[in-house]
Ligand SMILES: *[C@@H]1O[C@H](CO)[C@@H](O)[C@H](O)[C@H]1NC(C)=O
Ligand SMILES: *[C@@H]1O[C@H](CO)[C@@H](O)[C@H](O)[C@H]1NC(C)=O
Ligand SMILES: *[C@@H]1O[C@H](CO)[C@@H](O)[C@H](O)[C@H]1NC(C)=O
């Protein structure tokens with residue numbers, strides 16, 4: 001995408017200062033126009049292209065149907081076209097037993113990189129996925145991993161979430177919402193901004209039914225008529241010198257609905273509602289438990305505005321000091337009740353046309369509340385490769401941009417939270433003839449001898465585009481991105497729970513190193529041209 005290429009991240013350092021300056025100005029204008037929605041449609045409420053139109057088409061491989069029984073269920077899963085594995089793969093697995101403490105009874109230190117004396121991979125099997133043939137019984141040696149206990153099962157009826165998006169995007173986002181919202185007692189209100197689009201047969205009742213089938217208490221609403229909103233906006237505002245709202249015939253942009261959500265949320269809030277969470281449709285919470293724990297440390301009976309800055313200081317300079325929408329924004333009910341009657345007026349008065357910016361202006365202009373920054377919420381203005389973040393041992397409360405600026409299968413990654421809570425992204429180092437690091441739920445990385453010892457694993461590796469000083473305040477001090485020959489990665493491709501009546505239940509993580517990812521100069525490459533899979537089979 002042109003804009004992203006221009007986004008300073010791709011610029012050659014050797015360009016002359018003049019060219020750089022001209023491009024920088026163009027970039028600023030472009031991004032600010034982008035945020036204002038004049039160049040690209042944007043549906044995440046903050047005016048950014050939160051997700052490119054559609055995901056890459058799934059690469060499908062035609063594998064022949066096999067007679068029942070020919071392919072053991074252990075391997076069959078790998079034949080799924082979604083994984084797009086090559087015909088022949090190198091496969092290995094470990095069966096994992098979790099322990100919640102050391103033998104002496106000391107609780108697990110989640111933030112330490114645990115040193116495991118044995119190797120992670122103990123045997124490898126070549127599997128032909130077309131015929132499903134493999135030479136022998138596939139071993140699954142047991143490995144004990146010290147992890148924190150599972151989160152307590154809780155209900156969260158005091159949390160109320162809101163999102164403004166498009167029908168198809170909400171339909172596509174169901175698995176992600178289900179991951180953290182299913183069976184929690186928390187409610188979701190969605191404004192479906194394009195529901196009345198001509199020629200569509202969008203049906204909010206059936207969308208609600210689809211969410212409810214996944215255990216989500218969702219209510220989807222059509223947007224309030226745009227005309228009324230704009231008309232009242234300009235009527236309510238005595239000093240409206242803003243030119244965003246002077247056209248009564250244009251539909252209200254999604255950013256306005258993102259802000260108008262506050263009214264819908266206040267309307268459905270009950271006396272037990274404590275926090276209103278205003279989200280983008282690609283805001284993702286690994287688990288509601290730690291989020292709720294954090295929210296509980298703030299007084300919901302007082303006006304509060306909680307959120308996160310962009311992690312990119314250039315964005316902060318450009319858009320200001322506010323709770324960036326993608327990270328998730330939380331209003332206590334007293335603050336939301338103060339803002340709700342001002343909805344139209346605040347839209348009309350806003351100096352910026354993004355949902356999070358309108359909210360910022362409204363809070364500053366009409367209340368004495370200031371932003372409280374909540375560590376762990378992430379706007380994630382990171383492009384391309386966010387592995388440095390996910391491999392750093394962080395415990396994110398929220399992540400964002402995982403379907404667009406970078407691509408990672410967050411619901412599959414975070415599925416392990418069900419099993420052992422904070423063990424998501426917990427790190428383990430394996431010895432025994434190879435330096436291997438597991439970042440649980442994200443990656444298994446093999447380093448050439450000596451490399452791992454030379455790394456400061458307390459620092460985030462600057463793997464994304466242009467990891468320079470604008471990230472110092474959020475992620476610094478960074479360490480340098482390793483070249484491909486210093487790091488061979490198996491990334492999580494999928495995960496699933498099995499629930500069988502006969503055998504014990506298991507949780508499966510499929511980590512995948514694609515042969516096509518190999519750099520030709522790679523020294524650590526073992527099997528040229530062969531996809532490699534490491535499966536971790538967790539006892540549930
Ligand atoms: C693991 O080993 C490294 C040195 O190899 C050491 O610095 C680190 O403290 C150890 N971690 C734990 C949790 O013992
Ligand atoms: C896998 O098995 C199929 C069917 O037996 C065979 O045609 C194919 O050549 C095998 N692939 C490889 C890479 O060995
Ligand atoms: C919603 O998504 C599912 C698949 O995830 C698809 O089968 C269904 O047709 C979609 N519904 C609509 C109305 O687009």
Ligand SMILES: *[C@@H]1O[C@H](CO)[C@@H](O)[C@H](O)[C@H]1NC(C)=O
Nearest residue numbers: 201202203204205206207209
């Ligand atoms: C919407 O879906 C519901 C249930 O799925 C169905 O009963 C209703 O007739 C549908 N409405 C329209 C207008 O198609």
